[in-house]
Amino acid sequence: MFGTSDSPSADLEQHAISAPLDRQARLSTADAPKPGAQCSTCMLRHICMASNLDETDVARLNSVVRNWKMVRQGQALYRSGDPFQSIYALRSGSIKTVLSHPSGRECVSGFFLPGETLGLDGISTEVHTCDAIALEDSAVCVIPFHLLEALCREVKSLQQQVHKMMSAEIVRETGQMMLLGNLTAEQRVAAFLLNISRRLQRRGYSPTCFTLRMTREDIGSYLGMTLETASRTLSRFQQEGLIRVQGKQIELLDLEALDLR
Amino acid sequence: MFGTSDSPSADLEQHAISAPLDRQARLSTADAPKPGAQCSTCMLRHICMASNLDETDVARLNSVVRNWKMVRQGQALYRSGDPFQSIYALRSGSIKTVLSHPSGRECVSGFFLPGETLGLDGISTEVHTCDAIALEDSAVCVIPFHLLEALCREVKSLQQQVHKMMSAEIVRETGQMMLLGNLTAEQRVAAFLLNISRRLQRRGYSPTCFTLRMTREDIGSYLGMTLETASRTLSRFQQEGLIRVQGKQIELLDLEALDLR
C-alpha cells in the first residue's frame, strides 16, 4: 500500500472499511481462499471493474467474484508458467509483476494498487507470463475468468467494462514503452512519482506524501535503469527541492517542476 | 509489406489471392470504404481474428466485417484524438503506430503486418490515442466495435478470440518494455529482426530475406535509440556476417547468433 499512514496495521484498518479482513481471519488460516467478497459495500467499487455498473449488474458481478485471498509480503499471487484460471482485483496492499528473461535477468513490468486488475496477460495463452509478487501483505478478489466471460455475454455493461479495462492496460503499457524509449533517467523517475501520485489521489490518499513499498532495485528495474541511478536521481530531486526523501517515505514538494522534467 | 519479392506490385498480387483487391478498384475511387470483405476465402483467416472459429462463426464474423478500406503510403488510418468506432484487421501492406508526446517528441509504438489488429487502444477512452500510418499502400478490414461486441455476446468462441487477441497485445507490449528497459542497442536490433522474421514466417514468407518498409528513424524510435545507432548496429551485424543489408533489403544469415545477442 502506498498510503500515508505510518504503521502497516493502520493501513489495513483503513481498507477494512471496504474489505472486511478482520484480524482474526488474517492471523489464522492465512492464505487459503475465503468466501464473501462484497462488491456492493466495497469502497473500491468505483475504481475497479465494478465501476460504471448499476446495482443489479454489480450484484451479478459479485456472484462471480466469490472468493478473496490473502497474499503475504514477498509471496506470489501467481507465477510465470502457472495455468491461467482467474484474474484478480487488488483489494488492499500492493503487488509488483516481474518478468523473468530466459537469460536470468528479471524485470519489473508493473506496480498495482488497490482497485487495479492483475492477470490479464494469462488470457492469451492460458498460462501466466509473469510473477505477481506482493510488496506487502495484500488481499485480492479472485475472479474465475470463464465465469466472467459467461457473465459478459449476458451483461453488456460488464462486457464493455472488461474491454475498457483491457484496453486501458494496453494504453498504460504503450505509455511505459514511450517512457523507457525516449526519456532520460530524470524524466522517468519524475514521471514515475507523478504517476503514483495521481493513482493514490484517485484512491483518496494524499498525492504528495506517500511511502514507496518497492525497493530502489524494483524502481530501477521498472524504469529501465540501475538501482544506483534511481537512488541518485531521487537524491538529486531532493537537493533541488522538488521532493523530500527519507528511505521509502516520499514527499512531493513541487509537482509542476517534476512535470516539466 | 515485409515480403521477399522485389516489386511492390508483386506483393500486392500475392495478397490479392486472399483479398480480392483488383487493380481497377485500387486505381479508381481510392480510399473510400468498400463493401465485400470475405473472411471465408481470405488467406489470413487462420492468422487474424477469425482463427479458431468454425465455418458458421466465421460467417457471422463476416457479417460484422462489412467494409474494407485502402490506406495509401504515408496516410493515416486514424489519428490520435479521432473518435473510436472500429478496430481494423490489416489485410495487406504494413502500418506503424505513432505516439505523439505533448512535448513534440514522436515515438513509434508498433509495426503491424497482415492479419494483425489495430485500434485496440481506442476502446478504453473511446478516442484513439495514437496515429496509425501506412508504411506502404495497405488495405484493412473495418470492424465496427459495437457490432463486434454485440456478436461476442452471442458467439462464445469469438468472444474468447477477442479476449485472447487483446491479452496477446498486452503480452507483446510487456515484452517490448522489457526489451527497451534491459537490453543493449545490439540486443534490441537483433530481437527486432528476429521478431519480424518470425511473424513473416507465420504468414508464409521467407524468414531470412525481407524488406523493412520503415525508415531507420522509425526503427530507432521503436527500439528506443537514435536512427544513427540503428544504422550502425545493422552495419556492424553485416560486418560480423550475421546479416546482409542493402538499404531496406535484409537477409538474415545467422539466426542463432542473432538470438544470442
Added chain:
DNA sequence: CGCTTTATTGAGTCGTTTCAATCAGAGTGG
C-alpha cells in the same frame, strides 16, 4: 535529371553503468 529524403559513417561529448565502499535499518540471538 535535379531535388529531397533517407542512410551511412566519423569524432567528440555526455549520461548511465559498473565497481566499490560506506551507511542505515530490521531482525536475531547471546
Added chain:
DNA sequence: CCACTCTGATTGAAACGACTCAATAAAGCG
C-alpha cells in the same frame, strides 16, 4: 540490551555505450 548479520540505500570514481553534431553517400520521386 547490545553486538551481529543481512538486506537495502547512498555516494564516489572510472569506464563505456549511446547520443549529438556533422559531413557524405545513396535512394526515391516528380
